[in-house]
Amino acid sequence: MAEKRRKFEPEFREGAVRIVTETGKSVPEVAKDLGINETTLASWVSRARRTGSAPAGTSDELERLRRENAQLKRDNKELAMEREVLKRCMVLWVK
Template identity: 60%
Template sequence: MAEMRRRFDPEFREGAVRIVRETGKSIAQVAHDLGINDGTLANWMKKDREARGEAAAGHLSEDERAELARLRR
């Protein structure tokens, strides 16, 4: 049997990301509350951080790398 993939509109995605950012709830908790996979919400959060120019945990942004290189010189 073929697997049905759910499609989420951009407003739903943005709302889910906003809930995580504004409430401080975990991705897993918000995903459970909304009835979606926590990995899906984690991917949306990652894309949101990238769109905002925020570096992933433990990684430097392009600007931070450039400044670090300048300081090392």
């Protein structure tokens, strides 16, 4: 037997889209919290982004994220080098 489709108020849709775009939570997380299907929420978010009603992020926020990403990449590279040095030391110590 087919299920009856649920109808959502426009305010609910807008609120769900705002949660995804403003908090940075993933679509699956928000969908689970709100008790709706992931694909439904994903379509609302993509439609809002296409129409321009959902913010893609401010330029200040994007610049902060770029700086943070660059710093994390530098840290990751440094840690990888340290790990390699420790591996080599361990090999020499075991011999």
